[in-house]
Amino acid sequence: MNILVIGATGGSGRAVCDALLERGHTVTALARHASALPARAGLERVDGDATDASALAAVVPGHDAIVVTLGISEPPLRVRLRGAKGTHDDVRSRGTAAIVxxxxxxxxxxxxxQSSYGVGDTRSLLRLTDRIMFALLIRPQIIDSEIQEGVLRGSELDWTIVQPVYLTDGDSPDHFTSTDGTIRGHKVARLGVARVHADLVETADRVGQTVSVSG
Structure with missing residues (x-):
C-alpha cells in the first residue's frame, strides 16, 4: 500500500513511518521539516504544512490511506501560558479539516x-488526577482535539480515531486496544501505538470507531 503520514517528524509520526516501512508499505512523510528524516528505501519525504490546502492538493492524490499524527511538540506549560511558538495552536482541527x-x-x-485518551466519550473515564492535569495544563489542546474528532466524524470518509493513553518512548511493542474505552494501563509506548495504526490502514476494521490504546 501507498500510505501518507501527516505529522511525520513527531515521535508518533516517526514510529508510524517505521512500522509501515517494516511491513513493506511505501510511505510518504509530510511535515514542515520532513526532509530532516533519515533517507530510507520506500520513504518519500515532503516538506509542507498540513494546514496548507495547496500543499495537500499536491501530495494527497495517489495514496491508499492517510495517517494523521498532528500535535504540538513544544513544552505543555509554555504552550499553556504563551501559546505555541512554532505550530498553529489549532493544528489538529485546522489540519484535519484541510486534510479531509x-x-x-x-x-x-x-x-x-491519532487523538488522545480523555477526549470525547472517554473523558468520563479519566482518573481525577488526569482530569485536573488536563484542565490546568493542556485544556486548549484537548478542546482542539475534540474539534478535530468532530471534523472527522462528519467527514463521510472511512475514518478511525486512535486514542492512546500517556505516550512513552519505550521499546515495548505491547499494547491493548478496545472500542469501549477500557484500558489496561495508563502508559503505552509509541511503538505499540504505531503498530495499531499500521493494523488499521491494512484493513477495513473499526471504520467509524474510536480505538483506545494502552500498554
Missing part, C-alpha cells in the same frame, strides 16, 4: 487519526 477536504477531492477514503 483534500482527501475528498482526491478520492482517498481511508483515514486514521
Amino acid at each position: 477536504s483534500a482527501a475528498r477531492r482526491a478520492g482517498v477514503r481511508r483515514i486514521v487519526v
Whole structure:
C-alpha cells in the first residue's frame, strides 16, 4: 500500500513511518521539516504544512490511506501560558479539516487519526488526577482535539480515531486496544501505538470507531 503520514517528524509520526516501512508499505512523510528524516528505501519525504490546502492538493492524490499524527511538540506549560511558538495552536482541527477536504477531492477514503485518551466519550473515564492535569495544563489542546474528532466524524470518509493513553518512548511493542474505552494501563509506548495504526490502514476494521490504546 501507498500510505501518507501527516505529522511525520513527531515521535508518533516517526514510529508510524517505521512500522509501515517494516511491513513493506511505501510511505510518504509530510511535515514542515520532513526532509530532516533519515533517507530510507520506500520513504518519500515532503516538506509542507498540513494546514496548507495547496500543499495537500499536491501530495494527497495517489495514496491508499492517510495517517494523521498532528500535535504540538513544544513544552505543555509554555504552550499553556504563551501559546505555541512554532505550530498553529489549532493544528489538529485546522489540519484535519484541510486534510479531509483534500482527501475528498482526491478520492482517498481511508483515514486514521491519532487523538488522545480523555477526549470525547472517554473523558468520563479519566482518573481525577488526569482530569485536573488536563484542565490546568493542556485544556486548549484537548478542546482542539475534540474539534478535530468532530471534523472527522462528519467527514463521510472511512475514518478511525486512535486514542492512546500517556505516550512513552519505550521499546515495548505491547499494547491493548478496545472500542469501549477500557484500558489496561495508563502508559503505552509509541511503538505499540504505531503498530495499531499500521493494523488499521491494512484493513477495513473499526471504520467509524474510536480505538483506545494502552500498554
